[in-house]
Amino acid sequence: MNKLETPNAPGLSHHGAQREDLISASILAQYTSSNQELVPHHTTFNSSPLEGRRNKFESFEEFQAFIRQSFIEGSGITPSIFDACVEFHQDIECVLGGDVETPIHDALGWDYKRFGHQANEPLYAAFLMNEDGSVWQVIVSNWDEDKERPYRYLAPKGGGNRAFLPPVPPEARQKVAERYAVKVPTVGSFWQWLKESSIERGVTEGAKKALCAISNGYVMIGLYGCECGATGINASLMEDLVPFASLESAWVIAFDQDTKRSAQKAVARGTRKLHKALEKRDCYAANVNWDAKDGKGLDDLIVNQGSGAFDDAYETAISKLEKQFSKRRNFRVPPADKIGREIVQEYRDRLAFNNEIALWMRYEADFAGVWSPETNEFIEAIVSQILTSKGIEGYNSHTYITNIVKAMRNQLIVRKWLEASPRELLPFMNGVVELSTGKLLPHSPSYRLTWQLPRSYDPNAKNWSEIDAFLNHLSNGNDAIKDLLLCYCNAVIKGRHDLQKFVHLIGPGGTGKGSFSRLVVNLIGEQNVHTTTLEEWCGNRFEGANAYRKRLVLFPDEDKQTGKLGKFLSLTGEDFIRAEEKGKKAFPYRYDGMVLVLSNLPIFMGESASRVKRRVITVPCQKEVPPSKRRNLEVVFAPELSAFTNYVLSIPDEHVTNVLLGLQEIPECALEFWENRTRVDSIAAWINQHVIYDPMAKTPVGSDRHEGEDGTTPVTLFGSYNSYCRKSGNHAKHHNNFSPDLLELCRSVLGWEVEKEATKTGKFIRGLRLRIVGMDDHIPTHDYTLAQRINAGDGSSDGTGDGTGDGSQSLINKDFDAGDSTIPDLIEEKIENQKLDLLVGENLPSLPNTQSILLENQPQESPKISTPSQSNQSKGFAPSSVPSQLPSQSPSPVEMPSTTTDESLSDGELGNTQGNADSNEAGCDSDGDHANTDVITNAERISDCIALQSWEMIEELVKDWTPEFKSAVWNLLTLSERKLIQQLKAKQ
Secondary structure (H helix, E strand, C coil): CCEECHHHHHHCCCCCCCCCCCCCHHHHHHHCCCCCCCCCCCCCCCCCCCCCCCCCCCCHHHHHHHHHHHHHHHHCCCHHHHHHHEEEEECCEECCCCCEECHHHHHHCCCCCCCCCCCCCCCEEEEEECCCCCEEEEEECCCECCCCECCEEECCCCCCCCCECCCCCHHHHHHHHHHHCCCCCCCCCHHHHHHHCCCCEEEEECHHHHHHHHHCCCCEEEECCCCCCEECCCCEECHHHHHHCCCCCEEEEECCCCCCHHHHHHHHHHHHHHHHHHHHCCCEEEECCCCHHHCCCHHHHHHHHCHHHHHHHHHHHHHHHHHHHHHHCCCCCCCHHHHHHHHHHHHCCCEEEECCCCEEEEECCCCCCCEEEECHHHHHHHHHHHHHHCCCCCCCCCHHHHHHHHHHHHHHEECCCCCCCCCCEEEECCEEEECCCCEEECCCHHHCCCCCCCCCCCCCCCCCHHHHHHHHHHCCCCHHHHHHHHHHHHHHHHCCHHHCCEEEEECCCCCCHHHHHHHHHHHHCHHHEEECCHHHHHHCCCHHHHHCCCCEEEEEEECCECCCCHHHHHHHCCCEEEECCCCCCCEEEECCCEEEEEECCCCECCHHHHHCCCCEEEEECCCCCCHHHCCCHHHHHHHHHHHHHHHHHHCCHHHHHHHHCCCCCCHHHHHHHHHHHHHHCHHHHHHHHHEEEEEEEEEECCCCCCCCCCCCCCCCHHHHHHHHHHHHCCCCCCHHHHHHHHHHHHHHHCCCCCEEEEECCEEEEEEEEECCCCCCCCCCCHHHHHHHHHHHCCCCCCCCCCCCCCCCCCHHHCCCCCCCCCCHHHHHHHHHHHHHHHHCCCCCCCCCHHHHHHHCCCCCCCCCECCCHHHHHHCCCCCCCCCCCCCCCCCCCCCCCCCCECCCCCHHHHHHHHHHHHHCCCCCCCCCHHHHHHHHHHHHHHHHHHHCCCHHHHHHHHCCCCHHHHHHHHHHCCHHHHHHHHHHHHCC
């Protein structure tokens, strides 16, 4: 290549290189047909190759991406073949040592002008490489005015009429081996091997078509054009094709199916000459034809109609070759249908054709007693080996094997693949367990089983203590949640898709989510699990085929999902799923396994949260394992899987159904689900704080989103909702969606009977009313009501349980046993006494001197108050249970999130608080706004003390409060704040 010194490079006529010699028009005429993407007939270059042209690509990367997409997506070429055959270059490239090379000009035989004054656009090129390292063709970034496209095909100068013999990577060689049922070396020259092989040789037009054919396992040699295979009046075979034209070799010709009359004539001339040239060398040749409307070139046919369409056209050509063979030779091979019948009789219990998915199935190919899918190519390879064992040789064409396979398919086809249900027969390595009797039956092909548990059945295995200890940890000691997890394992093994439920494990890392998923995967068998993501499952149309006949679909470590979930809901709802593979006919199926989803945070946002509500079982995982105590549980669990399987299978189906359908609600479950919903749904968060279910109430919907901005209390649902969103920082929904979403949430999630009514004066919702501070303080919020179910252990259920919960007890009820035989009044009394006792106890710790001085009005620097809002939001803490609708100088924690302030809890403020409590006779005995404001203000100060992690400040603040006032403040605190108070007290 021409090398230029670096100092001279800037002075070059950047892309105005002059070409000394003109490309021979006669040679180009040989290379070109009317439909071939190459240099037009009689093209010459009088000056610069770029004169009058423009590079439409803004960057080298854009050109690379364009070419790559054109080959891989446009022509169905595999990336490995593309990478092996295509090189990208720029007109000027710097190399080590400071030299500059001009690879494009060197490859095309252009001279680069060393010094000039013209500065043109940059030039990019893609080199189509032969196996021997030579350049066969170059795609340059010059605008083609004739065809109006941003690139041109050029042939190297002086190369002559050459065939495209690209490098063939090992993956492509394997496909060739499977296609022709021969052994292909993975190293060395592929084309040298072909010269010595007896398989058919193929020729086609252009590099794309040749590479597409090789990508599908067909051997195709590329030509510059349809008339390049044989030239001259005497039809001389192209020099590069001569080594492949051995005596009696078979050739298939796959030229373009043009619709233009002129192009059809050119193809006919080229085909006729090539046939004549091959006949001179005692070779056989046949044309591969297809309908032009299905695609012009063979790559268009495969991309548009799938590889099967080309397979059919190719087999037709092979049939023509067989007729030629039969005319020249008197073959003594048995008819294909006769051999097919013989093979069927011998392998009837080992082979079957599944008509539902159009695939061959082979019995015990991978596992004992299991049918596994096989490709047509593999079955053809089996038939080839059978023919060899029978001494049948000399059939010369692969079509003979193809016809045998077709004859076998006609006799072994199974219209409906009726596989035994795992609720009846459960496959193990050593046999099949009949669940109704517990008997171990021998394997049989009649069961049509396509999966198997990866262990032998051992009815005597009993010990699963390590797994039991892990489930106790994961459920945080909650027997109901542990039972739920065990029932889910039963559902995975038995394929309880009829429940239309999936489990969602949610919680921070290190809590056991991944360990549980690996336990379930090992329980059912890794080969029976498909792992994917929600984005991939819902967005990739080919992903559905991967879940066919799998027992579990796992979605590990998911992120927030706001897109379409229809395909995911079909997976969990017994709906038809479309299974589609490239180049194959799609088929529908119903997924008959279970689904498991893992995430650190709530992932179903907006409308998707409502859509999955009926099917999700959200299991919180909050108990983290210290890093020092973590271990490889898969190794620990492995010896216990047989015993664990026996226990899981012993759970009655009725119990599994009741638990997973939530017919017996787990209180912790409902609370966890609701808290997650309030984190992702602003309407749910607003309902929790500002709405009361009252069947007799009727509240206007409203439409003014600015209602309450003037300081007045909103009286409509929409106004209150927007006021809450403004103050809490949530994004409010549009008015058109507010009412439908509100009604759907109340009915399907909360189980409230609400109705929308329209009158002359507006629209109302019956069954809901807004919370009024001071009047409704005795009515708990929804999350508090759910928490009280856990506290009291009442086990009450409304029949809408979601199978969720974290299994933890509330702080109020830590020392209260749900099994105590106490009447409800005593329970309420005990809870009331405990919550009052948390704010002030009889044995309170003494205050440190510095803190006492602070509270006694001494001149000390006030502690800075850090805002708890951000950390609380990340942990899913709910806002205050009772909202305030009264304007105040110190906003309620319900009305707006906490904000960082430079002011501290001064002794004056504490003094005023105490004075207010005294002047109002305990602060909550008097009526009016002042009393309500005192309660709210002091609840906020308690929250600030919690943020400072100071029990001493809480103790000092409440020491002069009456029990009634303490109770009123306590009711304003969230469940999370109450837990933190007890933790602070316990540290003293």
